[in-house]
Amino acid sequence: MRSALCLAAAALAAMALLPAGPAASQTGSLLKSVVPGMGSEEAPAVWKVCEGEDGATPDKQIEACTVAIDAGGETDTVMAGAYVNRGNALSDTGESDKAIQDFNKAIALDSKLAAAFAGRAAVFVTKGQLDFAILDFNQAIKLNPKNADTYYFNRGTTYSIQGQYDKAIQDFDQVIRINPKQSAAFNNRCFARAKAGQAQAALPDCEQALQLRPYDADYLDTRGFVNLKLGQLDRAMADYSDALDINPKLSSSLYGRGMARLKKGDRRGGADIAAAKAINADIAAEFARYGVK
Numbered sequence: 001m002r003s004a005l006c007l008a009a010a011a012l013a014a015m016a017l018l019p020a021g022p023a024a025s026q027t028g029s030l031l032k033s034v035v036p037g038m039g040s041e042e043a044p045a046v047w048k049v050c051e052g053e054d055g056a057t058p059d060k061q062i063e064a065c066t067v068a069i070d071a072g073g074e075t076d077t078v079m080a081g082a083y084v085n086r087g088n089a090l091s092d093t094g095e096s097d098k099a100i101q102d103f104n105k106a107i108a109l110d111s112k113l114a115a116a117f118a119g120r121a122a123v124f125v126t127k128g129q130l131d132f133a134i135l136d137f138n139q140a141i142k143l144n145p146k147n148a149d150t151y152y153f154n155r156g157t158t159y160s161i162q163g164q165y166d167k168a169i170q171d172f173d174q175v176i177r178i179n180p181k182q183s184a185a186f187n188n189r190c191f192a193r194a195k196a197g198q199a200q201a202a203l204p205d206c207e208q209a210l211q212l213r214p215y216d217a218d219y220l221d222t223r224g225f226v227n228l229k230l231g232q233l234d235r236a237m238a239d240y241s242d243a244l245d246i247n248p249k250l251s252s253s254l255y256g257r258g259m260a261r262l263k264k265g266d267r268r269g270g271a272d273i274a275a276a277k278a279i280n281a282d283i284a285a286e287f288a289r290y291g292v293k
Helices: 004-012 024-034 040-050 058-071 076-092 096-109 114-126 130-143 145-162 165-178 183-195 199-212 217-230 233-246 251-263 268-279 283-289
Strands: none
Touching (some): 040 058, 076 096, 114 130, 114 145, 130 145, 165 183, 183 217, 199 217, 251 283, 268 283
């Protein structure tokens, strides 16, 4: 199950970085004037780092994109791409307000750049501004239907966080129609259905997610939640224990197993619940919102 916000974060972090770099011959002289000692042969490397190639860290991306942005002299579309890449990196480092500023600048330069709206939407989700996030995902879908599976997935996850489960399920339906091997869409549709009180209908989605991606702690956690909702306590405990074997710090699995154990009269449940609350103080309230008390 995880927390709903973490579910979204995992999906939204999968956004591909936008290729922004122009040809070396176009940028070499500009970057040389910004970075002392940089020749034309080094200019493409700056753009590659800005685009996140070769495992560049977010801090390095921010530095490289800043060099490219300060150099200027490129088309609005190219510069918008640099702002998007820096915005994504700033978001990764937790600098949400600066990230939004960069996405705003990208949109001002190129109002048809879907990645800018999607990137800004991702930040709105982390800030809890879900209505704004959905508006931006709507625009991203409109501008780039070819990437609709990613944008539908992220909008569906946002709807699920917001409690609009029917809309979330519809978006996950779209993702699965486009890409029937998208395990995360099956997992998130399973979770949305379970939260909506459709636990029996949710279970096949969890099974499919695990068939596509076995031994995923989060998917096992989701199926554990569904089994808990169905009153299948032994199965729930087994799923939660398997998830914890993979990720011992998964608070929702600790709490869910604790609840199942207590319902079975097993006093070890109290220790599980205490451990879960030590990791996530809001875990009890989260389960209560989903109808598990």
